[in-house]
Amino acid sequence: GVRLGSMLSETGLVTLDPGFVNTGACRSGITYIDGDAGILRYRGYPIEQLAERSTFVEVGYLLIYGELPTRQQLGRFAEQIHRHTLLHEDLKHFFDGFPADAHPMPVLSSAVSALSTFYQNSLDPFDEPNVDLSSVRLMAKVPTIAAYAYKKSIGQPMLYPDNSLGLVENFLRLTFGLPAETYEVDPEMARTLDMLFILHADHEQNCSTSTVRMVGSAQANLFASVSAGINALFGPLHGGANAAVLEMLESIRDDHGNADGFVAKVKDQKPGVRLMGFGHRVYKNYDPRAAIVRDAAGGIIDKLGGGDELLDIARRLEELALGDDYFIERKLYPNVDFYTGLIYKAMGFPTEMFTVLFAIGRLPGWIAHWREMIDDPDTRIARPRQVYTGPAQRDFVAIGER
Numbered sequence: 530g531v532r533l534g535s536m537l538s539e540t541g542l543v544t545l546d547p548g549f550v551n552t553g554a555c556r557s558g559i560t561y562i563d564g565d566a567g568i569l570r571y572r573g574y575p576i577e578q579l580a581e582r583s584t585f586v587e588v589g590y591l592l593i594y595g596e597l598p599t600r601q602q603l604g605r606f607a608e609q610i611h612r613h614t615l616l617h618e619d620l621k622h623f624f625d626g627f628p629a630d631a632h633p634m635p636v637l638s639s640a641v642s643a644l645s646t647f648y649q650n651s652l653d654p655f656d657e658p659n660v661d662l663s664s665v666r667l668m669a670k671v672p673t674i675a676a677y678a679y680k681k682s683i684g685q686p687m688l689y690p691d692n693s694l695g696l697v698e699n700f701l702r703l704t705f706g707l708p709a710e711t712y713e714v715d716p717e718m719a720r721t722l723d724m725l726f727i728l729h730a731d732h733e734q735n736c737s738t739s740t741v742r743m744v745g746s747a748q749a750n751l752f753a754s755v756s757a758g759i760n761a762l763f764g765p766l767h768g769g770a771n772a773a774v775l776e777m778l779e780s781i782r783d784d785h786g787n788a789d790g791f792v793a794k795v796k797d798q799k800p801g802v803r804l805m806g807f808g809h810r811v812y813k814n815y816d817p818r819a820a821i822v823r824d825a826a827g828g829i830i831d832k833l834g835g836g837d838e839l840l841d842i843a844r845r846l847e848e849l850a851l852g853d854d855y856f857i858e859r860k861l862y863p864n865v866d867f868y869t870g871l872i873y874k875a876m877g878f879p880t881e882m883f884t885v886l887f888a889i890g891r892l893p894g895w896i897a898h899w900r901e902m903i904d905d906p907d908t909r910i911a912r913p914r915q916v917y918t919g920p921a922q923r924d925f926v927a928i929g930e931r
């Protein structure tokens with residue numbers, strides 16, 4: 530149900546719109562979504578074409594700079610990213626301060642926040658050459674930080690990046706490689722991960738991107754704003770959903786694979802029981818990203834092994850939900866993260882890393898939105914109003930008389 534309310538203020542009528550369901554906060558030329566038709570385009574290019582024909586680095590350039598790069602522009606962008614993959618040695622010590630079992634998402638957001646302390650030329654949001662540099666630093670260093678957070682959690686040494694490798698290959702090696710061993714990147718695994726990063730690269734005013742814009746509207750720098758976005762993404766209703774899906778599938782497997790029983794429980798609408806990976810604020814027909822991931826899942830899981838039983842449960846859940854009035858009436862369809870967790874698991878990532886992978890993918894979107902917001906002459910500090918429901922004026926009562 531929609532909760533309505535409004536109030537007259539000194540600036541006019543204030544409408545109450547919890548969750549900003551019908552409130553636009555900005556103009557944006559980055560991503561187009563038609564939720565009814567299941568359309569998603571970055572800078573005008575359909576997601577299906579980008580997923581099939583582009584690369585994550587190229588899509589990053591497209592989102593941030595607005596046009597597909599020429600060969601030379603792409604080469605330069607990729608080269609700059611290569612040159613910034615190393616972390617400052619002092620930043621590496623940062624990881625020692627966290628408990629070994631720390632979740633990698635808060636480790637990632639803390640390390641990204643700390644980039645402002647190492648690169649103080651990032652502090653002026655209107656200094657364009659340095660904004661370019663900070664953008665490249667984020668693209669280059671976030672995968673390194675993510676891999677180090679993982680290495681720390683399993684007690685293995687951190688490798689130095691190998692800059693003869695591309696962004697995704699480098700990340701896979703930093704995550705799964707060991708010092709004395711050569712790590713052979715599986716090209717099909719790298720291509721699939723690259724494609725999943727493309728699918729996650731932007732999604733207009735979602736919770737984390739709105740957070741980046743909101744923090745940035747106070748003219749906080751790119752690192753501080755993206756760090757805030759990472760924290761928003763940590764929530765289970767947003768980026769945390771990919772991990773929650775896998776936990777749900779495992780709990781169904783442990784309950785003798787009883788998918789029907791689980792769907793019945795979801796329909797009882799007990800607080801906190803949802804079919805994770807289903808539903809979307811904007812897509813009310815289907816999520817075009819989910820269709821691409823579903824097609825990719827079978828092949829890569831067959832190849833890498835180790836997720837067949839959970840994949841069967843996921844397919845059964847999807848089949849049950851798509852034929853059930855509860856889900857049909859509420860227009861609930863699989864979203865992008867219904868199948869991604871299964872693929873990440875088959876690749877060897879532990880569940881805690883799933884949302885970190887989402888963060889790496891979403892990075893170019895956050896950067897592009899922050900830059901668009903800073904450049905937009907209409908930007909004002911984000912400051913929503915409220916409809917006050919507290920007490921009217923009353924007089925203070927001394928503590929002895931309460």
Ligand code: ACO
Binds near residue numbers: 770807865
């Ligand atoms: N399972 C069961 N019921 C659901 C689900 C679900 N996954 N999602 C929504 N519903 C129901 C709600 O209970 C509500 O029912 P009601 O009208 O009888 O009260 C109705 O559908 C509308 O749901 P809202 O929560 O109002 O929809 P909203 O747009 O606010 O939420 C959201 C969207 C957060 C994605 C929601 O569908 C959800 O919680 N899904 C599960 C978590 C998830 O997969 N999140 C990932 C989102 S995509 C992303 O970040 C990549």
